[in-house]
Amino acid sequence: MYVLTAGGGKVGANLARLLLRAGHEVTLIEQRTDRFEALEEEFEHVVQRGDATELFVLERAGIKRPPDLVLAVTGDDEDNVVICQLAKEKYGVPKVIARVNDPRNQAHFDLLGIAPTICATSNIMGLIEHEVPEHGLVHLLELRNENLEIVEVQISDESPVAGKRVERLELPDGARLISVTRNGQSEIAVGSTELKPGDQVLAILQPGKEDELRRVMLKR
Amino acid sequence: MKAIVIGCGRVGSSIARQLLGEGWEVTAVDEKEDALARLGEDWRGGFVIGHGMDVDVLRAAGIEDADAVVVATDGDNTNIVIGQVAQKRFANECVVVRLLDPARAAFYRARGLRVVCPTETAIGELTEAVRACEVPQTVEAR
Numbered sequence: 067m068y069v070l071t072a073g074g075g076k077v078g079a080n081l082a083r084l085l086l087r088a089g090h091e092v093t094l095i096e097q098r099t100d101r102f103e104a105l106e107e108e109f110e111h112v113v114q115r116g117d118a119t120e121l122f123v124l125e126r127a128g129i130k131r132p133p134d135l136v137l138a139v140t141g142d143d144e145d146n147v148v149i150c151q152l153a154k155e156k157y158g159v160p161k162v163i164a165r166v167n168d169p170r171n172q173a174h175f176d177l178l179g180i181a182p183t184i185c186a187t188s189n190i191m192g193l194i195e196h197e198v199p200e201h202g203l204v205h206l207l208e209l210r211n212e213n214l215e216i217v218e219v220q221i222s223d224e225s226p227v228a229g230k231r232v233e234r235l236e237l238p239d240g241a242r243l244i245s246v247t248r249n250g251q252s253e254i255a256v257g258s259t260e261l262k263p264g265d266q267v268l269a270i271l272q273p274g275k276e277d278e279l280r281r282v283m284l285k286r
Numbered sequence: 287m288k289a290i291v292i293g294c295g296r297v298g299s300s301i302a303r304q305l306l307g308e309g310w311e312v313t314a315v316d317e318k319e320d321a322l323a324r325l326g327e328d329w330r331g332g333f334v335i336g337h338g339m340d341v342d343v344l345r346a347a348g349i350e351d352a353d354a355v356v357v358a359t360d361g362d363n364t365n366i367v368i369g370q371v372a373q374k375r376f377a378n379e380c381v382v383v384r385l386l387d388p389a390r391a392a393f394y395r396a397r398g399l400r401v402v403c404p405t406e407t408a409i410g411e412l413t414e415a416v417r418a419c420e421v422p423q424t425v426e427a428r
Contacts, residue, residue: 119362119363119390120387120389121389121390121393122389142363143339143367144339144361144363144364144366144367145363147363147366147367148362148363148366148367148390152390152393155393155397156393170339170340170341171339173341173375174339174367174370174371177370177371177374177375178367178370178374
């Protein structure tokens with residue numbers, strides 16, 4: 067596979083190293099002179115110097131072939147957006163993966179149809195929420211292309227759904243329960259499944275329905 | 287008529303003053319408070335400090351009911367993203383974006399963004415100026 071990686075910081079350089087080790091062909095683009103020189107010592111001809119949002123730099127790196135995959139992992143979100151738009155829409159690159167540095171910019175990537183994206187801060191926050199489920203609802207997985215997400219709900223004694231069967235719940239439109247985990251045992255949630263305090267319930271829903279689901283399941 | 291000018295440098299501040307003078311209600315946006323000085327002491331328009339990529343800043347500047355948005359920060363890619371956000375998220379019909387790189391200007395123009403590229407203008411005018419020098423008769427005639 068041919069992978070063009072834009073951005074030779076910690077993320078880009080480590081990705082390039084791993085991809086090369088896995089036998090893939092890689093070109094790494096780095097703009098900063100100091101970084102480029104350090105990278106060149108290790109990566110030699112694999113690394114090219116330039117601004118990866120400039121068309122001639124991308125073309126020199128072989129974007130017209132086109133690569134099987136472009137990784138936009140610079141430290142600038144606006145650069146990553148532009149790299150992905152050029153790769154997909156101008157050069158017909160079949161797959162791009164973008165790094166989101168500031169989670170507040172996630173909405174811009176989504177608006178412009180750039181997916182998948184990876185945001186380290188959001189991922190870590192997700193893990194923290196998983197450890198401390200104070201909101202009662204934990205994001206486990208975002209299915210961006212499908213516009214769905216999977217969340218986990220912890221049923222407590224006070225939960226209005228404790229003791230109710232799934233078919234009796236008035237779930238919001240666009241939300242379904244997937245499974246119930248009790249004492250380490252999981253089963254698919256069906257109409258006759260009764261929810262009990264302590265249950266961990268997985269639900270699939272459209273983004274934006276979290277508050278409604280929280281109200282139904284947890285009354286908060 | 288309301289206009290927002292994002293990026294209040296040499297270009298942005300002049301556009302803001304020009305539009306205000308023509309009767310527009312203008313709000314300028316810049317990351318740095320110093321940029322306010324460029325608008326002059328008699329500035330009667332709005333001024334919001336913040337980054338144009340920040341949707342809250344755009345809202346504070348009144349993007350939701352703006353009739354025109356001018357994007358002229360010193361970063362081409364920043365302008366590209368803000369321009370598309372104004373156009374697609376806030377459904378602004380008059381979004382004008384300044385890009386210095388002619389190659390990106392051509393690409394985003396083809397995708398429906400209203401792009402002004404001063405580099406293209408400079409290239410054209412400088413080339414014309416050089417051509418004018420190549421004809422000594424013309425110079426003598428003057």
